[in-house]
Amino acid sequence: MTQIKPYRLTASQARHEICSGNLTVEQYALSLLSRINGRDPTVKAWAHLNPDLVVEQARNLDRIAPEDRGPLHGVAIAVKDVIYTKDMPTQHNSPIYDGSHPRVDAASVAILRQAGALILGKTTTTEFAATLKGPATCNPHDPTRTPGGSSSGSGAVVGDMQAPIALGTQTGGSTIRPGSYNGIYAMKPTWSSISREGQKLYSLILDTLGIYTRSVEDLQLLADVFHLEDDEMPDTNFDVAKSKFAVYKTMIWPSVGPGTESAMEKAVQLLRKHGALVEEIEFPMELQDLPEWHLTIMKADGRTAFLPYYRMAKQDMDPLLIDHVEDVWKVSHAAHLTAFDNISMARPKVDKILGNYAAVLVPSVPDEAPVGIASTGSAAFNGIWTVMRPLERVPLPSKKIN
């Protein structure tokens, strides 16, 4: 048995303990379930969790012969409740889908399960992962604050050590924002590098699967399972001291608070202290409307995405989603196409700018998690990157809340 309580382990640590025979998947599952049991009344991050099913699956995994075990053998994963799981309901925080249970796995869940993961349960989300109205979930570091959204539950359970890994999604800032608010690692992989099949649709060109962990090693583990790779192998001789970084505060910077301001400053100081060259960059004038183009696409794509629910049960929809279908913002098809064209024009330009650096630091959120759970906070800093293609990670969780 490990020295620290199993629920506190990162995925890579848990995997190591299980492979070494120090921990069974069942013991690991019971530790997590005990943590969940103690914390759920405060954090309220689960939309569905069946402890009996979890223990049963854990025992099944323990029965697999060592030579047949996958790269995620026994690793516990929580799944945002807009992603299909064949053995659990998927309800999208919408009364229209109360009790709905498509008996099929999303592509992402199928890949994780095939790799030996233990699917724990479904985590809370804003309605259809598309509104700013938070579910009942609280920030585990300070229950008076939001955990962010729309991947509220996924961010909270990883931050609270109720699961080492969780899946989220992002159309605006739904993965990166909760990553920051919950003080964890969040990765929004390049668009379409992980299949989005079987997750609720908002915008085809923006929706992305997102990943939460509590270590970089765990992000790497998942990147391997999802077969994320670049044309060339990463430089194994990478040295911060000899590398060039950029910091880009973006056109949203005037809205930042002291938390983000000091986090950005500290990051730059840390890099410089380790011998890195850090340059502050600006985007050229013709890219200053990026946030607006992102919003135009969201508004127009939502018109198509939410039409079925509008026809089925308008009375059960959030007013924001009704606004999408009724096109209250009067986004013409011409404006929609122009936004697509502008984004297309911007992508290779942004690739070129960012390509000059080992990494580019950008703010994830305007400030620390706002007080109250009614709103999940602002995605203003994320939209610019959601419409781009590069890997987006969270290098800078904003100032820890507690």
Add this chain to the structure above:
Amino acid sequence: MTQIKPYRLTASQARHEICSGNLTVEQYALSLLSRINGRDPTVKAWAHLNPDLVVEQARNLDRIAPEDRGPLHGVAIAVKDVIYTKDMPTQHNSPIYDGSHPRVDAASVAILRQAGALILGKTTTTEFAATLKGPATCNPHDPTRTPGGSSSGSGAVVGDMQAPIALGTQTGGSTIRPGSYNGIYAMKPTWSSISREGQKLYSLILDTLGIYTRSVEDLQLLADVFHLEDDEMPDTNFDVAKSKFAVYKTMIWPSVGPGTESAMEKAVQLLRKHGALVEEIEFPMELQDLPEWHLTIMKADGRTAFLPYYRMAKQDMDPLLIDHVEDVWKVSHAAHLTAFDNISMARPKVDKILGNYAAVLVPSVPDEAPVGIASTGSAAFNGIWTVMRPLERVPLPSKKIN
């Protein structure tokens, strides 16, 4: 009761007969089921059809008070078996999904059902709508020939009057090609103008829902139900005699056979006979690689889309899909992005060229449906348009086979 047999009616005609009280939905359903019963041994276009369920649904529709009836009240619709239906299995012509039954409707099916449609059953497809290997389905006009693919069954049932409307999908030429081979109307609406949620994923940027009918009026009926509209109302004073058309033979033209050649010629003659101005156009040099860009995107997107099945049951996959995941064509990420950028560059240019004309006639297929059902024929003429945005209709079914 109508003079002609109900199964022969177009959707608009059937709707009229039902609304007028001349035909019940049950009578209509029984007529279609009788047609299906007689023809299915030859055409073999259904992957799933439960006559009892069809009759039960028809009776339920008959019980709806006239004032509560939707715009598609009683209209029978067949659904390609890569699109989810809550009351029927969705099996993708893959052993991996044998008997799979996600109990949820795709967005498109939900909208049709809400409008009062009678969902008849599921039609055959190539594996995951992604291979060229035909199912057992034959062309209803000549059973020695292919009905095309991947929407093989949907094209065949509409061409054979087993259903007035069917849903297909298109990533390469899977809607337009069967439309031509079966001598019916096919529409591939602008990308993302109808939600693709709940249909099998191949390429996010290419996949589109497709529609088959036997009349233009029926296409209009569905366009209204799916809320397809442009920024401006169409010109109601449109007159062929005063209008300018283009004919664009495309860079694929050297591969056409006599069927397509004479169909194109005849169409131009007909337009000129009615006083239209018809110009033959060419795309500029920088757009000549459109077919290659389309193929590059398909190849690279398939790598992501088919990874889950490769991990689950490689032995049950078509070799072409394995080639996708194993990247036998060695499509680098850089080449993938360059193809996206080239397509993005091309879209506004093509919009501008096509915008000069009332309509542009292009070939749908290289020739009439090939003999044999092992291969579903060539999509060479369709890929160019699948990567573009304008509405693509079939103005020219190739020479009728019989």
